[in-house]
Amino acid sequence: MRIALFITCFNDTLYPATGRAVVTLLERLGCTVEFPMEQTCCGQMHFNTGYQRECVPLVRRFTEVFAGYDAVVTPSGSCAGMVREYHGRVAEVSGDARLASAVQALPEVYELSEFLVDVLQVTDVGAYFPHRVTYHPTCHSLRMLGVGDKPLTLLRAVRGIDLVELPAAEQCCGFGGTFAVKNSDTSVAMCADKVRHVLDTGAEVLSAGDNSCLMHIGGTLSRLRTGVRTVHLAEILASTEEKPATDGPQPSPLPRRTTEGVRSR
Amino acid sequence: MSDAAFLGMPSFPKAARNALADTQLRRNLAHATGTIRQKRADVVGELDDWEELREAGRAIKERTLRHLDHYLLQLEERVTAAGGQVHWARDGEEACRIVTDLIRATGEREVVKVKSMATQEIGLNEALADAGIAAYETDLAELIVQLGEDHPSHILVPAIHRNRAEIREIFLRAMAEYGAAAPADLGDDPRQLAEAARQHLREKFLRAKVGISGANFLVADTGTAVVVESEGNGRMCLTLPETLISVVGIEKTVPTWQDLEVFLQLLPRSSTGERMNPYTSTWTGTAADDGPRAFHLVLLDGGRTDTLADPIGRQALNCIRCSACLNVCPVYERVGGHAYGSVYPGPIGAILGPQLRGTSSEVDRSLPFASTLCGACYDVCPVKINIPEVLVHLRARVVDESRERRMPTPERLAMTAARWVLSEPSRLGTAQRAASAGGRLLSRRGRIGRLPGPLSAWTDARDAPVPAEESFRTWWRRTRDERT
Numbered sequence: 001m002r003i004a005l006f007i008t009c010f011n012d013t014l015y016p017a018t019g020r021a022v023v024t025l026l027e028r029l030g031c032t033v034e035f036p037m038e039q040t041c042c043g044q045m046h047f048n049t050g051y052q053r054e055c056v057p058l059v060r061r062f063t064e065v066f067a068g069y070d071a072v073v074t075p076s077g078s079c080a081g082m083v084r085e086y087h088g089r090v091a092e093v094s095g096d097a098r099l100a101s102a103v104q105a106l107p108e109v110y111e112l113s114e115f116l117v118d119v120l121q122v123t124d125v126g127a128y129f130p131h132r133v134t135y136h137p138t139c140h141s142l143r144m145l146g147v148g149d150k151p152l153t154l155l156r157a158v159r160g161i162d163l164v165e166l167p168a169a170e171q172c173c174g175f176g177g178t179f180a181v182k183n184s185d186t187s188v189a190m191c192a193d194k195v196r197h198v199l200d201t202g203a204e205v206l207s208a209g210d211n212s213c214l215m216h217i218g219g220t221l222s223r224l225r226t227g228v229r230t231v232h233l234a235e236i237l238a239s240t241e242e243k244p245a246t247d248g249p250q251p252s253p254l255p256r257r258t259t260e261g262v263r264s265r
Numbered sequence: 266m267s268d269a270a271f272l273g274m275p276s277f278p279k280a281a282r283n284a285l286a287d288t289q290l291r292r293n294l295a296h297a298t299g300t301i302r303q304k305r306a307d308v309v310g311e312l313d314d315w316e317e318l319r320e321a322g323r324a325i326k327e328r329t330l331r332h333l334d335h336y337l338l339q340l341e342e343r344v345t346a347a348g349g350q351v352h353w354a355r356d357g358e359e360a361c362r363i364v365t366d367l368i369r370a371t372g373e374r375e376v377v378k379v380k381s382m383a384t385q386e387i388g389l390n391e392a393l394a395d396a397g398i399a400a401y402e403t404d405l406a407e408l409i410v411q412l413g414e415d416h417p418s419h420i421l422v423p424a425i426h427r428n429r430a431e432i433r434e435i436f437l438r439a440m441a442e443y444g445a446a447a448p449a450d451l452g453d454d455p456r457q458l459a460e461a462a463r464q465h466l467r468e469k470f471l472r473a474k475v476g477i478s479g480a481n482f483l484v485a486d487t488g489t490a491v492v493v494e495s496e497g498n499g500r501m502c503l504t505l506p507e508t509l510i511s512v513v514g515i516e517k518t519v520p521t522w523q524d525l526e527v528f529l530q531l532l533p534r535s536s537t538g539e540r541m542n543p544y545t546s547t548w549t550g551t552a553a554d555d556g557p558r559a560f561h562l563v564l565l566d567g568g569r570t571d572t573l574a575d576p577i578g579r580q581a582l583n584c585i586r587c588s589a590c591l592n593v594c595p596v597y598e599r600v601g602g603h604a605y606g607s608v609y610p611g612p613i614g615a616i617l618g619p620q621l622r623g624t625s626s627e628v629d630r631s632l633p634f635a636s637t638l639c640g641a642c643y644d645v646c647p648v649k650i651n652i653p654e655v656l657v658h659l660r661a662r663v664v665d666e667s668r669e670r671r672m673p674t675p676e677r678l679a680m681t682a683a684r685w686v687l688s689e690p691s692r693l694g695t696a697q698r699a700a701s702a703g704g705r706l707l708s709r710r711g712r713i714g715r716l717p718g719p720l721s722a723w724t725d726a727r728d729a730p731v732p733a734e735e736s737f738r739t740w741w742r743r744t745r746d747e748r749t
């Protein structure tokens with residue numbers, strides 16, 4: 001099976017550790033993963049903000065890059081949702097019949113937990129993560145893709161984990177892409193409640209299948225110096241006793257700046 | 266106010282900011298929406314065939330709307346044959362004029378009203394007041410809103426933003442001005458408040474010669490109008506007066522009574538969280554020696570035909586006004602209904618308003634963006650309106666309209682730049698290196714606490730992540746492609 005990794009532009013730039021974790025995990029499970037270097041972005045930000053025309057070249061590139069693979073795996077529920085729900089619409093908007101059929105012919109795009117549970121049919125991926133963790137089901141993975149309790153099934157099988165239930169878990173964290181900036185007051189009000197629920201669990205780590213939502217909740221957890229960090233599901237599942245997850249999306253707590261203001265290597 | 270958003274409403278983000286600071290409102294809303302949400306979930310959970318019912322509801326609506334011209338003519342014929350009179354109103358202004366003329370012809374100066382979204386949408390009470398006619402709301406919550414000189418903030422529970430202490434204060438202050446005063450020793454117990462409203466309304470029911478209503482459904486096959494309600498005030502208004510005038514949106518039509526069966530199951534469970542609503546009134550034209558002597562049906566277009574012409578947007582017309590989407594919406598729960606600037610708040614209001622009214626006002630242009638697209642509304646909608654799909658569709662409409670302006674907005678410039686960067690992997694790589702360098706300059710102890718420009722709205726309350734020193738694609742090239 002030829003498996004392509006769709007890393008997403010967001011993870012590529014801001015959270016490469018998540019991408020590396022997906023590679024580690026899938027290779028450990030015996031898969032060969034390819035990363036087509038020509039990939040960029042699914043167009044979700046443009047589409048959801050109303051810039052549908054700007055999406056057309058991005059969707060065209062996506063269909064060209066991933067054509068011919070047996071499966072595409074992505075560590076993002078919302079990007080998987082964008083491809084599955086709306087790439088057809090973008091093709092319609094473009095009026096290009098060839099693009100429409102190219103979208104039709106795309107291989108199945110799986111969110112990571114779907115690929116593990118449905119395609120590889122594993123629930124115990126052999127991970128070890130000795131921390132108290134709570135899980136936030138992101139809106140698009142939950143309601144657009146319908147991943148159900150697949151991520152939780154995977155987490156429950158992780159050795160050493162202390163998995164605690166998040167109250168009001170299914171309520172949106174208030175991210176919503178550009179909503180977080182356009183309607184920042186409402187977004188912050190929603191996130192305040194999400195953070196309150198996270199803190200109520202006493203968890204050390206908040207996990208989810210989307211780094212965008214984790215960036216939002218994590219940004220508040222960090223601002224308030226709550227001592228709770230965010231770790232993408234893939235990084236927990238990739239973590240083992242021999243190779244624990246060290247560099248989550250949270251920055252290192254130790255100052256690494258030199259006096260010139262440039263980070264030393 | 267006819268056919269328009271509430272006058273002078275600011276855009277949603279500005280109105281929301283004020284609402285978010287109202288602590289009493291926040292508490293009232295969180296409590297009320299949480300309660301209704303749970304009640305709905307409980308009664309919906311009882312049915313094994315809920316998903317089939319939803320699909321049936323959606324299918325009936327879609328089929329009816331596709332052949333609406335046929336069903337409306339059939340409806341007109343049957344209503345007329347049963348002794349009623351049908352009036353066609355292109356917009357709210359015309360509907361208000363028709364109703365005003367009909368009331369004037371009776372010589373009456375006051376009317377009682379059943380809770381009705383259509384008459385609120387067209388601003389009928391204000392139009393009647395201008396013509397010297399007093400319209401009294403008889404639904405308890407609408408009465409609270411009217412006495413408080415307030416705007417409704419919820420489709421089903423218009424006074425959801427008020428708690429009982431506030432309601433008591435409004436009754437004590439305002440009831441005497443409109444009729445029977447509230448008892449001086451009125452407490453804030455719901456039973457006492459309801460009793461005060463009952464006493465206040467009773468004399469109005471008995472005196473009124475004209476009743477005004479909307480309708481939840483119009484059955485084309487028989488020419489029957491249907492109102493579902495909880496309090497019984499509707500039944501009084503529909504049966505006691507000599508003249509009944511019903512203002513109903515054209516999309517309320519269903520072909521037959523058999524179709525009604527589906528909606529009478531979907532609506533109460535979705536709206537009040539009840540298996541069945543306490544009162545269902547149906548009437549067909551007029552009847553000899555019973556009920557109103559004259560019945561007028563005013564069929565309102567008010568932007569509905571235009572909405573019907575949009576293949577994606579038209580599903581908003583499926584709406585049966587249950588407000589389940591409001592109760593589950595995390596945005597609505599926090600800002601309430603007033604920020605939406607019209608009588609249709611919440612997710613459905615955000616897709617209905619900009620379609621019925623157009624996007625000429627600031628608030629209507631901002632409504633499609635007043636959502637995180639979390640999809641909770643779509644999950645509960647009893648007629649399966651894909652609200653997130655319509656929201657992004659309307660966002661594109663707003664953006665496309667703005668393209669006609671010569672000066673591009675900063676957002677458009679940013680989006681154009683992002684498209685340019687994301688169109689080529691090499692450009693993305695360059696941008697990643699720039700972001701990484703810029704991020705390091707902005708970061709303090711591994712986090713960014715302050716971003717410049719519009720992005721400062723993010724860092725006002727949230728830290729931002731520092732872009733990685735090495736992007737994923739660079740790592741892959743360094744560790745993988747070199748090996749192969």
